[in-house]
Each structure stands twice: as structure tokens, then as C-alpha cells.
Amino acid sequence: MKHNFGAGPGILPQEVLKQAAEAVLNFNNSGLSILEISHRTADFESVVSEACSLVKELLNLNDDYAITFLHGGASTQFAMVPYNLLGEGETAAYLDSGTWASKAIKEAKFFGNVNVVASSKEANYTYIPKEYSIPTDAKYFHVTSNNTIYGTQLHEFPESPVPLVSDMSSDIFSRVFDANKFGLIYAGAQKNMGAAGVALAVVKKELLGKIERKIPAMFNYQLHIDNGSMYNTPPVFAIYVAMLTLRWVKEQGGVAAMEKINNKKAATLYAEIDRNPLFKGTCAVEDRSRMNVCFVMDNADIEKEFLDFAKKADIVGLKGHRSVGGFRASIYNALPQSSVDHLVSIMQQFEQLKK
Amino acid sequence: MKHNFGAGPGILPQEVLKQAAEAVLNFNNSGLSILEISHRTADFESVVSEACSLVKELLNLNDDYAITFLHGGASTQFAMVPYNLLGEGETAAYLDSGTWASKAIKEAKFFGNVNVVASSKEANYTYIPKEYSIPTDAKYFHVTSNNTIYGTQLHEFPESPVPLVSDMSSDIFSRVFDANKFGLIYAGAQKNMGAAGVALAVVKKELLGKIERKIPAMFNYQLHIDNGSMYNTPPVFAIYVAMLTLRWVKEQGGVAAMEKINNKKAATLYAEIDRNPLFKGTCAVEDRSRMNVCFVMDNADIEKEFLDFAKKADIVGLKGHRSVGGFRASIYNALPQSSVDHLVSIMQQFEQLKK
Structure with missing residues (x-):
């Protein structure tokens, strides 16, 4: 048996891997592989629906939030967040706590202005900056909850006067936090939530539809939400593995x-x-x-x-x-x-x- | 045994499914699942490299082309093509032969002007329009090679005075054609090439870098090409299944x-x-x-x-x-x-x- 300390794609529960392998051969006793069924089948629709319910339950989310599974990883979300929330000429605030934060900042600059409230770059990101103020006129404040590369983590989330947006790719479902304090949470699946090729977005519904920009379909949260994560063919297998992994988290006690x-x-x-x-x-x-x-x-x-x-x-x-x-x-x-x-x-x- | 006539995600070879299931449990005898290995491992880098070589070989592509595997499906490509090739104020020509063509047209309009050279919409897309001329000042001419929904197919590709771009999601690797006549070919994997959650793009290198627009990282062909399809964590399993499927096509005789x-x-x-x-x-x-x-x-x-x-x-x-x-x-x-x-x-x- 290997002891897998890899940073990601990371270790998954053995039970999940066994069920995933079985589904590749024969999904739900259908005689078909999960890789060759329509995403519009009742069996797969119930996978997506169970995955969303599990996210809601495990994060204890209230009804202000929509949950959607999207193609791509957190890197896609680096652009999608400002694409959907940051109008041209408007400003978003970012905390620069590591490589991923800095990549998110770079992408946001394609869409509007970025105010980096603090950075620990000069110290090779060995700590989380704590002395900063969040501008009240920012459209949102973006933080990376855990820095996979540098090994630092926000143990307390800041009180924010503007919607708090967080990349939680590497620590979602690993610790208790009040998800209802956030404007938007996103996470690539391949650490605590499943296999690479899908990202989770938890979006406070009232934040959408507030900017002028027209958004191409695949980058538009509202469209994916309205279509139950099935605007186009979703990453079927990756969503299935996420559902199995979320089930496993629940079985462990949440x-x-x-x-x-x-x-x-x-x-x-x-x-x-x-x-x-x-x-x-x-x-x-x-x-x-x-x-x-x-x-x-x-x-x-x-x-x-x-x-x-x-x-x-x-x-x-x-x-x-x-x-x-x-x-x-x-x-x-x-x-x-x-x-x-x-x-x-x-x-x-x-x-x-x-x- | 089921006879799977589903339109997509569609049937995959049994050999591919068996190997994919085995890799979910134990990839290349590593003792680890393909779902929990780093995409930077030599074993996975060789999967990507073999997948690209197989595409090149099966399509008989010359060295003018770059091959890249991308997150998302053809719907993502509907936007990525004009994002990368169509400058603001410039015009692209599209053939409207079905639902997917019409969605591609809609996305292109976010980025520039669209000249629909012909449409069979009035006949519920029951035929492929053939009487049209391609404007010589268009940046490219876009066609859908096969219309999954309406059951029509371009048996001959048009001679085009401008780069020919084709969505080949539902018939790539199913028939012989001269791929070296194209500017860009893309295809979602879930019909003839593997599982949902990855798209192939074959790009004539000289077409890139010709427009002013700044392109966010995840939507930028050049960046994905430069990074060997690993700018971010790729959809590891979907690429693996694509590689297995391409191997199978080769084994069948190409x-x-x-x-x-x-x-x-x-x-x-x-x-x-x-x-x-x-x-x-x-x-x-x-x-x-x-x-x-x-x-x-x-x-x-x-x-x-x-x-x-x-x-x-x-x-x-x-x-x-x-x-x-x-x-x-x-x-x-x-x-x-x-x-x-x-x-x-x-x-x-x-x-x-x-x-």
C-alpha cells in the first residue's frame, strides 16, 4: 500500500475508487459504463442532484446560494469570477497570499481594476498578511483559503464589508466554517472533492446579473445555474466521483x-x-x-x-x-x-x- | 449486452472501458489510482504525449499544427475560437447547418461580427446548404462537420479562401479527410474520442497571436499549447480515456x-x-x-x-x-x-x- 502525500490530484478514499472503477464498467447495473451514458438520463440527473444536495448539507448553506459544477478547475474560476462580478472600471480587492492568489489577480485585471490590499510575496509567501483594510467600494474581496504551494492557511476568515469570494480548492470540506458569510466559493475538485476536470461554485444568487458586460455562455454562472449544471454535456465522470467523495465525507461524520x-x-x-x-x-x-x-x-x-x-x-x-x-x-x-x-x-x- | 445507440456521451470500446476501470484502481502498476496521481508525473506526461502523437498520426497532420487537450467541451470552443481568432470589428463567416452551428454563431457575436453565409434553419436543418460564397475578408469560415441532432453531415468540405474552422465533435476519427486544409479543428471527446470533460483542439500555429485582444489564461490557445496541455491541472482521466480510445482506433487500422x-x-x-x-x-x-x-x-x-x-x-x-x-x-x-x-x-x- 502506498502512502500518497501528493499535493493534487491528491489521494481519494479507497471506497470511492472502487465504486468509480465499478461504474466505469457498469453504472448502476445499467449494463453501460458511466462514460457512455447520456447526461440527460434519470440516473445521471440524480447524481448531479445528490452532489448538489450534499454540498448544501455539508456546508450548511441557506437558500440564498446556488450550487453548480463546472468544467475546468480553479484556474477557470480565476477568470469567471471577475467575468461575472466585476464590471469594466470597477474595482475588486484581492489578498495576495501565494501563487494561486497572484494568478487570480492577474486574471481579474483582464476585466476591471484590482486593489491588492496586502501581499506576503516579499517573504516568499511564508505567512498570511493580516494588517489590511478592505475598501468598502470594492465589488468583492478575494482570498485563497489555503495555499497549497507554500503551506499556509487562513484559519480565520476576515470580516468583510463587501462580498467575500474564496478559492477553497485545497481545503474545502476539510474544516468547519460559516459558508453563509461568503459571496462566492469555488474549488477545483482534485484535492478533497474528487478527480481533476470539474470545479464547484457556490454562488450567492443576489450577486449575479449586476454588471453590464455580456458573458459568453460557458463563462456565465447564471446560465449554468439555470440549467442545473447541464447547459452543455458536463464532465460526467468527474461529477460522479465528486458525488461519491461527498457521500464519503458525510459517512465519516461530515x-x-x-x-x-x-x-x-x-x-x-x-x-x-x-x-x-x-x-x-x-x-x-x-x-x-x-x-x-x-x-x-x-x-x-x-x-x-x-x-x-x-x-x-x-x-x-x-x-x-x-x-x-x-x-x-x-x-x-x-x-x-x-x-x-x-x-x-x-x-x-x-x-x-x-x- | 446492451446495444448503445446513444448520441453522446456515446459508446466506447469495451477494451477501453476495461483499461480505464483498471487504471482507476491501479494506474500503470503504480499502486495508485489515475484519479490521485500528479499530472506532472512522468507516467501521465507520457499519456498526454502519446495522445497528441496519436492525433497527429491518425489525422496525418504536418508540422504546421499544434495539438492541445482542453477543459470543457465543444461549447467552450464556440467561444474560444473567436476569443483567439476574431478581433473586435472583424468578421467571421459561419455556415448555419444546425443547433450547434447556431450556438457557435451566437458565441462568436460576443467577440466580433458574424456573416452567416447560408442556413437551412427554415427547413428544420434537414439538409446542408451548398450554394454560398465565402467572403475573402472573413477571418475564418466555420462549419460543423456533422450535425448530431439533425443527422446531416458535410461529406465534402468546402474549398475556402480563408482559414477553415470546424467543429468535428461527432465525426472526428470516423472518416478520412485532409486535416492539413484546416485552420483549426476542435472536438468534444464524448462521441468518438472518449469521455466527457475534455476537448481536442488542432490549431494551425500561424493563426495565433494575430489579434489585439488580451485573452485570459484559460481561454488562450497559445498558453495551453506552450504548456503542453498542462497550464493548469488538466482533466487527467478524460485525457487518459481519449488516449486509450485513439490507441484503439489505431489498432483497428486507423x-x-x-x-x-x-x-x-x-x-x-x-x-x-x-x-x-x-x-x-x-x-x-x-x-x-x-x-x-x-x-x-x-x-x-x-x-x-x-x-x-x-x-x-x-x-x-x-x-x-x-x-x-x-x-x-x-x-x-x-x-x-x-x-x-x-x-x-x-x-x-x-x-x-x-x-
Whole structure:
């Protein structure tokens, strides 16, 4: 068995993978593969409807919100958000907390003005900026809830005088938060919610239809919402895997239960990083992500050796992103505590080796 | 065994489904699912690279073309084509041969002027318009190669004085044509090329970078080409299934072999429609599609009865699109001659029943 610490596409629950594989051969005992059925069949319509209901239930959303599954990933949403919410000449506020935030900022500039309220770029994004004010005339304020690359996370969401928009690709369904405080939430599926090729958008309905710009069909939230995520042929299989994964989250006890498990995994791993003299964390302690744990070695010369040592112990996906170096252990929902315990034990064995 | 005549997502080869299901459990003996591996792994990079090579080989493309796999379906391409090729104030020419053409036209109007050179809308799109001239000052001329809904097909592509752009979603890899005559070819995967959630674009490189408009990253062909279809996390599984399907096409003998098989299937079915007094085709005979065979009954009152009769004989997906009514038998690459023979035999049994 592999211990999959990959940053994404990331680990999925074994039960989900088994059901997904079965559906590729024979979906719902139809004698057909889920890859070759019409999206207009009752069986698939019930998949989309169950996926949306599960999102609503797991995030405890009120009726002000529409839920839609869209082609593409969060990168598509970087453009769709301003396409739909930011009129020409208007200003949106963004918090620049990492690579993805900075890409979202770049896309927003195609559509209107961007006010970057704060940035930690000068410190290689090792912390979440906290001293800033949100302009009250901004159309929205955009934050990245978790920075997959740098391993930082917004543990508290800001109180915002304007609609709060968040890219939650790498920590949605991993912790409890008040989703009803947001204007728009989006997430690529391939970390905690399924396979690559689909994004979730949770949109406060009153925010749409307020700008002059005409929006091509595929980039128009309202159209996808009005068509129940079926304006065109949706990414059928990716939505099915998302539904299975959301079912699994519910069966585990929902987001609160996931949070408890995730907090324990993160605490276990950070404790070892802080204890083990060979390793050290790369981020401000108060902003450490509970999804992506970034760390390096004091002696960078033996990092490769440790990676090889870990690989021999069936640990995969541990190499850090090139912007940070060292290691990144992504401990998404589906990663069990036992894999974290195994990694810690490997770190301890390596410490003994080097004594 | 079901006989899957669904219009799309459509039938895929059984071998492809088996390999896809296996990869969902254990991709390339990695011990990991294809749904939970990084798209930056060597194993997946070789999938993308093989998929692109197969496209190049099967379409016999010369080096003037770039091949890229993109999120979304053909509907996304309806907007991406003019986003990238049609400057503000410039004009593109479109042939209006069906619902998809008309949707493509609608999207193009967001970006520039559209000259619809001909339309068969007044005849409910039962034929392909042939009398028209292509304006020499148009940026490109757009045609839909096969009309899934109405069952018509361009058997000859027009000689065009401007770059020819074609939506080939429902007949790519089903017949031989000279791809090197085109400026841009795109296709959603879910008919002859794989599962929903990915589109192929074949782009003549010299056409890009010629307009002033700034293009957001996810809608920019050049960026996706420059990044080898990995600007962001691609739809990993959908690309894998496309690669498997393209491999299968090659194993069958390539596009020429597929064409031969498809022509025989089409001939078999149209012969029965023309012979059987209960049935009649809905399109101009010379424009009949060899992918989507549309037909109705002289007596519409017994259409439901025939559908039920066919369903009991394990025939699925035969109901016609609401715009045409009656029946539509989609006979994509993966549908065997034996399924067509079975349908014909059911039509004949029904004829006997009604005597």
C-alpha cells in the first residue's frame, strides 16, 4: 500500500475508487459504463442532484446560494469570477497570499481594476498578511483559503464589508466554517472533492446579473445555474466521483468529523517537524496549513537522500514544490492518520540513521 | 449486452472501458489510482504525449499544427475560437447547418461580427446548404462537420479562401479527410474520442497571436499549447480515456479502416429505413450522416411502441432529439456492425408484428 502525500490530484478514499472503477464498467447495473451514458438520463440527473444536495448539507448553506459544477478547475474560476462580478472600471480587492492568489489577480485585471490590499510575496509567501483594510467600494474581496504551494492557511476568515469570494480548492470540506458569510466559493475538485476536470461554485444568487458586460455562455454562472449544471454535456465522470467523495465525507461524520481527524494529522506531523532536529517548518507557525505541510532540512544536502528513504517506505508525493523546495506532505481528507504516523516513523528512523 | 445507440456521451470500446476501470484502481502498476496521481508525473506526461502523437498520426497532420487537450467541451470552443481568432470589428463567416452551428454563431457575436453565409434553419436543418460564397475578408469560415441532432453531415468540405474552422465533435476519427486544409479543428471527446470533460483542439500555429485582444489564461490557445496541455491541472482521466480510445482506433487500422466499417453500418441501416414501409429518413439523402441516423415513422402514433419493443431487445439511446422526434441511431466508431444488424432485425420483426 502506498502512502500518497501528493499535493493534487491528491489521494481519494479507497471506497470511492472502487465504486468509480465499478461504474466505469457498469453504472448502476445499467449494463453501460458511466462514460457512455447520456447526461440527460434519470440516473445521471440524480447524481448531479445528490452532489448538489450534499454540498448544501455539508456546508450548511441557506437558500440564498446556488450550487453548480463546472468544467475546468480553479484556474477557470480565476477568470469567471471577475467575468461575472466585476464590471469594466470597477474595482475588486484581492489578498495576495501565494501563487494561486497572484494568478487570480492577474486574471481579474483582464476585466476591471484590482486593489491588492496586502501581499506576503516579499517573504516568499511564508505567512498570511493580516494588517489590511478592505475598501468598502470594492465589488468583492478575494482570498485563497489555503495555499497549497507554500503551506499556509487562513484559519480565520476576515470580516468583510463587501462580498467575500474564496478559492477553497485545497481545503474545502476539510474544516468547519460559516459558508453563509461568503459571496462566492469555488474549488477545483482534485484535492478533497474528487478527480481533476470539474470545479464547484457556490454562488450567492443576489450577486449575479449586476454588471453590464455580456458573458459568453460557458463563462456565465447564471446560465449554468439555470440549467442545473447541464447547459452543455458536463464532465460526467468527474461529477460522479465528486458525488461519491461527498457521500464519503458525510459517512465519516461530515465536515466537523473531517476537521477533527485533519487537526490530529497536522498536529502529529508538525510536532515531529518541530521535535526532529533534522527538519524545520517553512511557514509562520500561526499560519501553518492543516492540508499542506511544508518543511525542509537544516542540511539541504541530504534532502534527496531522505526522499529516497521515504520512497523505499512506500511514501509518494512528498517532494516540495520548486518554489519552496524540501518537502510537502499533503494530508487531505482521504489520507489516514496511519499514513501520517508512518511518515513520522520514517522521519525518526532517518534521524537515527544520521546520528 | 446492451446495444448503445446513444448520441453522446456515446459508446466506447469495451477494451477501453476495461483499461480505464483498471487504471482507476491501479494506474500503470503504480499502486495508485489515475484519479490521485500528479499530472506532472512522468507516467501521465507520457499519456498526454502519446495522445497528441496519436492525433497527429491518425489525422496525418504536418508540422504546421499544434495539438492541445482542453477543459470543457465543444461549447467552450464556440467561444474560444473567436476569443483567439476574431478581433473586435472583424468578421467571421459561419455556415448555419444546425443547433450547434447556431450556438457557435451566437458565441462568436460576443467577440466580433458574424456573416452567416447560408442556413437551412427554415427547413428544420434537414439538409446542408451548398450554394454560398465565402467572403475573402472573413477571418475564418466555420462549419460543423456533422450535425448530431439533425443527422446531416458535410461529406465534402468546402474549398475556402480563408482559414477553415470546424467543429468535428461527432465525426472526428470516423472518416478520412485532409486535416492539413484546416485552420483549426476542435472536438468534444464524448462521441468518438472518449469521455466527457475534455476537448481536442488542432490549431494551425500561424493563426495565433494575430489579434489585439488580451485573452485570459484559460481561454488562450497559445498558453495551453506552450504548456503542453498542462497550464493548469488538466482533466487527467478524460485525457487518459481519449488516449486509450485513439490507441484503439489505431489498432483497428486507423481512420481509413474506421471509415470503411462506419460506411457499412450506415449503408445497412439506411437501406432498411428506405426498404421498411414503417420507417422513413428525415434528411436530404445526399447529406445523410454516417454517425447519427435520424428517422421517424409514417404513423407517429406507434413510435412509442417501437421504442419499447427495441428497449426490450436491449437497444438503448434510440429516442430522437426533441427537435426532430422519432429515432436517432448514433453509430459511432465503437458501435459494432452486429448492433446495427440487431437493430435492423428488430425493425423487421416490428414490421411483421404490424402486418
